[in-house]
Amino acid sequence: MMIEKRSPVKTVLLYIVLALLTVITLLPLLWMVSASFKLSSEVFSFPIKWIPETWHWENYVKIWQKINLATYTMNSFKLSIIITLIQLLTSSFAAYGFSKCRFPGRNVLFLAYVATIAIPWQVYMLPQYVMMQKMHLIDTHISIILLQSFTAFGVFLLRQFYITIPDELLEAARIDGLSEYGTFARIVLPLTKPAMATLTIMSFVTVWNDYMGPMIYFNSDRLKTIQLGIQLFVGQYSAEYGLIMATSVMAIIPVLVVFLAFQRFFVEGIASSGLKG
Amino acid sequence: MAQKKGSLKLRQSLIGYSFIAPNFLGFAIFILFPVIFTIILSVMNWDGFNAMTFAGFANFRAIFRDRVFKSAFWLTLLYVVFTVALTLLASLALACVLNRKIKGRDVFRSAIFFPYVASMIAIGAVWKQLFESNYGPINMALRAIGISNPPGWFASTDWAIWGVIVVAIWKFMGYYMLIYLAGLQDIPVQLYEAATLDGATGWQKFRKITLPMLTPSTFFVFMMLTINSFKSFDLIYALTMGGPGTSTTLLANYIYNQTFVYWDYGKSAAASIILFIIVLGVTIVQFRGEKKFTDYL
Amino acid sequence: MKKFIVLSLVALMAISSVFAGGPKEKAADNGVTTLTFAVWDYTQNAYLSKAIEAFEAANPDVKIEVQDSPAADYITKLNTQLNGGSDVDLFLIKEADKTKTFYDRGQLADLTPYVEAAGVDMSAYNGTDANFTFDGKLYAMPLRTDQYVLFYNKDLFDAAGVPYPDNDMTWAEFEELAGKLTQGEGATKKYGAYFHSWNACVQNWGVQDGKHSIMSGDYEFFKPYYEMVLRMQEAGSCMSFAQIQASGLSYTDVFSQGLAAMLPMGSWLIQTMASRTVSGETSVNWGVAVVPHAEDVPNGYTVGATTPICINNASAKKDAAWRFVEFISGPEGAQIMAENGQVPALVGEGYLETYAAAPGMPEGVMDGLYATHISPDRPAMDKVTQIDQMLLAEHQLILLGEQTVDEGIANMNRNYAEIMAE
Numbered sequence A: 001m002m003i004e005k006r007s008p009v010k011t012v013l014l015y016i017v018l019a020l021l022t023v024i025t026l027l028p029l030l031w032m033v034s035a036s037f038k039l040s041s042e043v044f045s046f047p048i049k050w051i052p053e054t055w056h057w058e059n060y061v062k063i064w065q066k067i068n069l070a071t072y073t074m075n076s077f078k079l080s081i082i083i084t085l086i087q088l089l090t091s092s093f094a095a096y097g098f099s100k101c102r103f104p105g106r107n108v109l110f111l112a113y114v115a116t117i118a119i120p121w122q123v124y125m126l127p128q129y130v131m132m133q134k135m136h137l138i139d140t141h142i143s144i145i146l147l148q149s150f151t152a153f154g155v156f157l158l159r160q161f162y163i164t165i166p167d168e169l170l171e172a173a174r175i176d177g178l179s180e181y182g183t184f185a186r187i188v189l190p191l192t193k194p195a196m197a198t199l200t201i202m203s204f205v206t207v208w209n210d211y212m213g214p215m216i217y218f219n220s221d222r223l224k225t226i227q228l229g230i231q232l233f234v235g236q237y238s239a240e241y242g243l244i245m246a247t248s249v250m251a252i253i254p255v256l257v258v259f260l261a262f263q264r265f266f267v268e269g270i271a272s273s274g275l276k277g
Numbered sequence B: 001m002a003q004k005k006g007s008l009k010l011r012q013s014l015i016g017y018s019f020i021a022p023n024f025l026g027f028a029i030f031i032l033f034p035v036i037f038t039i040i041l042s043v044m045n046w047d048g049f050n051a052m053t054f055a056g057f058a059n060f061r062a063i064f065r066d067r068v069f070k071s072a073f074w075l076t077l078l079y080v081v082f083t084v085a086l087t088l089l090a091s092l093a094l095a096c097v098l099n100r101k102i103k104g105r106d107v108f109r110s111a112i113f114f115p116y117v118a119s120m121i122a123i124g125a126v127w128k129q130l131f132e133s134n135y136g137p138i139n140m141a142l143r144a145i146g147i148s149n150p151p152g153w154f155a156s157t158d159w160a161i162w163g164v165i166v167v168a169i170w171k172f173m174g175y176y177m178l179i180y181l182a183g184l185q186d187i188p189v190q191l192y193e194a195a196t197l198d199g200a201t202g203w204q205k206f207r208k209i210t211l212p213m214l215t216p217s218t219f220f221v222f223m224m225l226t227i228n229s230f231k232s233f234d235l236i237y238a239l240t241m242g243g244p245g246t247s248t249t250l251l252a253n254y255i256y257n258q259t260f261v262y263w264d265y266g267k268s269a270a271a272s273i274i275l276f277i278i279v280l281g282v283t284i285v286q287f288r289g290e291k292k293f294t295d296y297l
Numbered sequence C: 001m002k003k004f005i006v007l008s009l010v011a012l013m014a015i016s017s018v019f020a021g022g023p024k025e026k027a028a029d030n031g032v033t034t035l036t037f038a039v040w041d042y043t044q045n046a047y048l049s050k051a052i053e054a055f056e057a058a059n060p061d062v063k064i065e066v067q068d069s070p071a072a073d074y075i076t077k078l079n080t081q082l083n084g085g086s087d088v089d090l091f092l093i094k095e096a097d098k099t100k101t102f103y104d105r106g107q108l109a110d111l112t113p114y115v116e117a118a119g120v121d122m123s124a125y126n127g128t129d130a131n132f133t134f135d136g137k138l139y140a141m142p143l144r145t146d147q148y149v150l151f152y153n154k155d156l157f158d159a160a161g162v163p164y165p166d167n168d169m170t171w172a173e174f175e176e177l178a179g180k181l182t183q184g185e186g187a188t189k190k191y192g193a194y195f196h197s198w199n200a201c202v203q204n205w206g207v208q209d210g211k212h213s214i215m216s217g218d219y220e221f222f223k224p225y226y227e228m229v230l231r232m233q234e235a236g237s238c239m240s241f242a243q244i245q246a247s248g249l250s251y252t253d254v255f256s257q258g259l260a261a262m263l264p265m266g267s268w269l270i271q272t273m274a275s276r277t278v279s280g281e282t283s284v285n286w287g288v289a290v291v292p293h294a295e296d297v298p299n300g301y302t303v304g305a306t307t308p309i310c311i312n313n314a315s316a317k318k319d320a321a322w323r324f325v326e327f328i329s330g331p332e333g334a335q336i337m338a339e340n341g342q343v344p345a346l347v348g349e350g351y352l353e354t355y356a357a358a359p360g361m362p363e364g365v366m367d368g369l370y371a372t373h374i375s376p377d378r379p380a381m382d383k384v385t386q387i388d389q390m391l392l393a394e395h396q397l398i399l400l401g402e403q404t405v406d407e408g409i410a411n412m413n414r415n416y417a418e419i420m421a422e
Helices: A008-036 A059-066 A069-100 A106-117 A121-134 A141-149 A152-162 A167-175 A180-191 A193-209 A212-217 A226-231 A241-263 B002-041 B058-065 B067-098 B105-117 B120-130 B137-144 B160-185 B189-197 B202-213 B215-231 B234-239 B251-261 B265-296 C002-021 C046-058 C071-083 C096-104 C112-118 C128-132 C154-160 C171-181 C200-207 C219-235 C241-247 C251-256 C268-279 C318-329 C331-339 C351-356 C384-399 C405-421
Strands: C033-040 C062-069 C090-092 C141-153 C191-193 C260-266 C286-290 C301-311 C373-376
Touching (some): A069 A152, A069 A241, A106 B215, A121 A141, A121 B002, A121 B251, A152 B160, A180 B002, A193 A241, A212 C071, B058 B067, B067 B251, B120 B234, B234 B251, C033 C071, C046 C331, C096 C301, C112 C318, C154 C171, C251 C268, C268 C286
Antiparallel strands (some): C090 C301
16 A cells, blocks of 8 residues: 655654644634634734733624624525535536536537636626526525526536546446446446535535625525624724624634535545445 | 437437536526626626617727736736646645645644635734734744845735735645545555556656646646636735735736726626636637546546 | 435425525505615614614604615625616715716716705705715715814823814924824834825825815825825834734724824714723723814815715605605704714704714814815716725825835826826
């Protein structure tokens, strides 16, 4: 297998580099946590005060009292989970079609998918909005679900993984009498768990952190998401940064949980062992 | 016989369409259609509300005459080249290292992914102070190693873009590391085992097995990085607001301003089309390369 | 495969449950007209809910449904809604200069007939309605006004042994005073003055005379003020632009942490400071004075912005909407605004007294709000946003020393011509 002897010097060096990187990447987390225990007037200072003078634990109580954080959290979960599921489902289907099936117009259609990623969302937001208005879907969760479930990103990502699966493998399955759908479900899906895990993390994070979409489409308080909730602490002339950061820290926990849960699919060697047994 | 072949082909096509149909329907209505609208918009005059009038290439002429667009265009190229190349290298290296069975792997992976989900306010606050020209830790360190006149970073028109590039790499490397991590799982272990038997060194295995086998992931990472470097405006918004002057105003910020600040829909559509054409070109080139890869498999 | 099927079913069920909810039903109108009113920061602006409450009590046949958005993106959302054909009836305009664009698109109802029929005396709005009058017709009612004033930290004045600013100071006197008030070094340094990083915080002093505006096109009149701020940065009597950018400090923090003795800023800060004083978040002893003026500009000339309220031209309920507009921009609304820490656009007996009597207000607020002329910071004209952004970019380069004042002004003039020629 891959286990190779490494010199201890190299190993130590590797850990030092990784530790340094970790410190730099986690600085904003430290800053967020520290700020979440401060009064808003203490959050910005020069230079940064990493340890609050007095710990304002009450920030974490206030955020649940001042805004409907429980509702917003539920809404964020609802949207993130539903959209991620639809993305996984439809994208994996489409990616299989684009990588392993032959039909006229395949390449042109795929080019259309990829090229649309290039257009910034802000630019076509208005026609989308008009469409949603005509469908009477403004101020509903369905609007955001419809708009964000069918992105080209998921199809593109999964297709890149499907094309690495040797055609001979699928051919063998077909000879064994599996239908095209059976081949997809029994051969391709199990082989691409890491790719599905990646898409799950990315889709969840994108929907969870989205602010502009819900901001434009949701008017009623009962529909708002956690990112909109954070904005309730930002006023035109002043912002309650302590509360913003407390909410942001809370909002980041589910994301990290999802990440930790799904990164376990990236275990060296396991997925590949099923191949060419 | 020929008829049978034809119906088989039709059947195959129908199966193919059935796979893409669920996604394509949603995609066509909610994304493709609005995007096509945007392409049309680029040759129209529109205030966003009343009827459009045909403008020909007036929008394109207007943006090419626009000083800010021209500067944004070249800045974006610089930003894209460095961000894409360096982020790609960093994410690949990190994925290779963090794919090994090392202690604390989950923690390192999460930490390196973290910048992607960190609050923009926090990123702005931390990096602005790290890069502060007089008392910031980065310049203190530079002075300590003998650079007596370190750059002004976000307070300097020449250096601000480099500061942005550093933060962009820092923010995105963990995200693309994920794609490489997933890609690494797809490489059959047997390939490495065979190579080890042949006495290949680690570097040789990386060059001859890992890198070629990761080609589809690299294509994806390269495309998404390029597109997102062209498109992402919120990082710059948090760090410099496009300043000082217009020294960090990239195409994405330009388009954002045209759309959300000036409400000039024709110009924002025209600027997006330029981006669209670039990406289309890169995609077609990628397709060619990918064909070679699938032949190689 | 099984897992996949289960997953699909779960997803389908989830989707159908969402669709079952369907869009929200509008309540049946049993003689009650419901108006949708777009606002921002609804919970922070108590005057809105109080005004709506009072209006609904007096007009039981009209119900106001508030649609609240985050301040930073309010105008983006409003713009999308108006363009997208949403059923907003009433709205405030946060960036008042955008009124012109809405007017150009025909999205604002002409209020002139209503004003005439109701006999509203527009002269009581101190000229702020001029910014919303196009082709001789009024398209928005002035609601509240903010103007630039001078905030000062009494503790720092006492420590330097300098008398508090009177309500008639020139910029030259201001600069000299800032030098006297600057104390200390490093992180605990107290600056004599603080100019926030906005271009308005320098360029306003050129606009203040009522003759020039940021749309003037020849920006030579900014010169003395850029020279003044650069001199002060050099002398260390105001915080440098580079440091303001790097620290991420807001002007509210700078002032309420006691880092600056004098801060020329909009009157909106009065309310924030008052509430921080009441809550104990700041212990600074502060006061408000009239903003300084140039030698040749009369005292009481300042810069400001008026927030207007408008009726959507596409609304089917314009008559009911006007009743609310008349109420909130009229004497009753003005009184409610004053009670809740806002300066109403309507000038009249007692509003400022009411405003100044709120808890946390320092003595002399009313005198500090003395104004004889308020120039709009961004006049409602075509391309004003583009020009403003352009001026901001050049502003940054001047204050960072990347270009001289003359170069900066030459660039402003050239860019103005290019933008307007398009």
